[in-house]
Amino acid sequence: AARTVAIAGVAGAADASAPAMPLPAAACLALAGAAFGAVGVAARQRGAAAAALARRGRSARRQIAPNVAPTATALPTIDPEDFVDVCEQTGVTLARYMRELERRRLIDADIDSVFGSLQEATKVIAKLVSRAPLSQSDLLGLQGEINVQGEDQKKLDVITNDVLKKALRYTGKLGTLASEEEEAPVSGAAAEAEPLLTDTGKYVCVFDPLDGSSNVDAGIAVGTIFGIFREVGHEECELPEEMDTRIAGTQADCLASALQPGRSLVASGYVLYSCSTELVFTIGRGVVGFTLDQTIGEFILTRPSIRIPERGCIYSMNDGNVDDWDQPMQDYISAIRTGQGETGEKYALRYIGSMVGDIHRTLLYGGIFAYPADEKNVNGKLRLLYEAAPMAFIMEQAGGKAITGSNRIMDIPPTHVHQRVPVILGSKSDVEECEGYFHRSTDVNLKARCEARLRGMVVTFS
Numbered sequence: 266a267a268r269t270v271a272i273a274g275v276a277g278a279a280d281a282s283a284p285a286m287p288l289p290a291a292a293c294l295a296l297a298g299a300a301f302g303a304v305g306v307a308a309r310q311r312g313a314a315a316a317a318l319a320r321r322g323r324s325a326r327r328q329i330a331p332n333v334a335p336t337a338t339a340l341p342t343i344d345p346e347d348f349v350d351v352c353e354q355t356g357v358t359l360a361r362y363m364r365e366l367e368r369r370r371l372i373d374a375d376i377d378s379v380f381g382s383l384q385e386a387t388k389v390i391a392k393l394v395s396r397a398p399l400s401q402s403d404l405l406g407l408q409g410e411i412n413v414q415g416e417d418q419k420k421l422d423v424i425t426n427d428v429l430k431k432a433l434r435y436t437g438k439l440g441t442l443a444s445e446e447e448e449a450p451v452s453g454a455a456a457e458a459e460p461l462l463t464d465t466g467k468y469v470c471v472f473d474p475l476d477g478s479s480n481v482d483a484g485i486a487v488g489t490i491f492g493i494f495r496e497v498g499h500e501e502c503e504l505p506e507e508m509d510t511r512i513a514g515t516q517a518d519c520l521a522s523a524l525q526p527g528r529s530l531v532a533s534g535y536v537l538y539s540c541s542t543e544l545v546f547t548i549g550r551g552v553v554g555f556t557l558d559q560t561i562g563e564f565i566l567t568r569p570s571i572r573i574p575e576r577g578c579i580y581s582m583n584d585g586n587v588d589d590w591d592q593p594m595q596d597y598i599s600a601i602r603t604g605q606g607e608t609g610e611k612y613a614l615r616y617i618g619s620m621v622g623d624i625h626r627t628l629l630y631g632g633i634f635a636y637p638a639d640e641k642n643v644n645g646k647l648r649l650l651y652e653a654a655p656m657a658f659i660m661e662q663a664g665g666k667a668i669t670g671s672n673r674i675m676d677i678p679p680t681h682v683h684q685r686v687p688v689i690l691g692s693k694s695d696v697e698e699c700e701g702y703f704h705r706s707t708d709v710n711l712k713a714r715c716e717a718r719l720r721g722m723v724v725t726f727s
Contacts, residue, residue, distance in 0.1 A: 390428055492651060531549065
């Protein structure tokens with residue numbers, strides 16, 4: 266699937282009394298056209314104007330809203346019962362919910378604007394995914410190209426990546442982006458604007474536009490994953506020593522802002538495209554869920570506070586690879602599927618093969634999801650920056666736990682944009698039981714790999 270890293274651009278001084286408005290409904294149609302290369306005049310004008318403001322530089326930065334540092338202990342979500350004048354016919358919309366967060370100074374106007382762009386883009390993607398079987402020649406099958414990671418591109422990989430990029434550009438908040446489909450970071454300004462590499466904004470948005478895209482042709486659930494970091498100046502960052510020396514200085518500055526550990530996330534979420542379209546996210550205050558009401562085109566609050574059960578009875582992973590996993594993982598799976606684990610009950614296997622779908626079920630029903638390391642992929646296959654870390658943040662904020670085996674996913678510093686890591690997450694008691702097998706392991710190479718990741722070193726040995 267196409268993956269993208271994007272940095273939101275500066276847009277002048279903040280005005281808390283006049284929060285950024287969500288994109289108009291017409292923007293949704295503009296984005297749909299943009300997916301096939303058509304960019305509206307209004308979008309270009311707005312992007313150019315915002316880019317001009319961005320060039321005022323870092324001195325014009327907005328006052329940052331109070332930061333909620335991600336920890337393993339979640340703060341409570343805000344109670345929608347406290348909202349006044351909620352329309353009984355619609356319920357609490359995403360736009361209204363974000364306004365309440367901003368009014369309580371839990372987010373600022375820039376985060377609100379980024380969520381507005383993500384909302385409009387994912388509504389377009391939901392429509393594209395549902396239309397795919399009816400427009401097979403345009404939307405299904407391979408694009409006929411290989412991305413920079415050596416993977417076959419699906420047509421929807423390319424289209425959805427384009428939709429999300431242009432959605433963020435539409436607001437003029439985007440400063441820089443780097444995609445799985447592109448070899449190096451590029452300017453995220455509107456097409457006719459000058460590069461903003463030295464004038465980027467306060468936030469970095471990382472995302473996987475269409476997770477599980479290999480399932481689209483079969484009509485199986487797919488999703489979008491995103492995470493939002495606070496930007497740090499390049500002078501505050503040091504790129505890994507292993508970074509390719511051919512990278513230009515401005516590109517290195519972009520990467521310096523993007524390569525942050527999960528504990529620096531200020532928000533993350535996913536959108537599930539299935540029998541319904543569901544948006545689940547956290548800002549470090551628990552986890553909430555919204556469902557897209559197709560009749561009015563709005564995401565409506567349907568899960569005010571999502572808490573994962575303390576323990577489940579389902580394990581979700583590609584069981585066909587079990588013989589190639591690290592021994593602690595093999596031993597743990599053998600125990601729970603034969604009823605010899607801590608609960609004494611046999612766990613059931615449920616696996617879709619789409620991370621968003623499997624995580625959504627695990628979040629609601631409990632249990633454990635994993636994409637472990639194996640003999641062929643000693644680092645697993647899921648990307649740290651825009652898959653593992655955002656999902657780990659959600660899981661921890663819902664009361665669960667997320668590890669690579671011996672280490673917390675949120676503590677691992679990325680060494681490069683597309684770095685892969687093993688992923689084990691789910692109900693707290695289930696993950697801790699699995700973690701115990703890794704702690705008791707005497708495998709020297711396994712321990713060395715875990716320690717190397719935590720120190721921000723590239724793991725190349727088995």
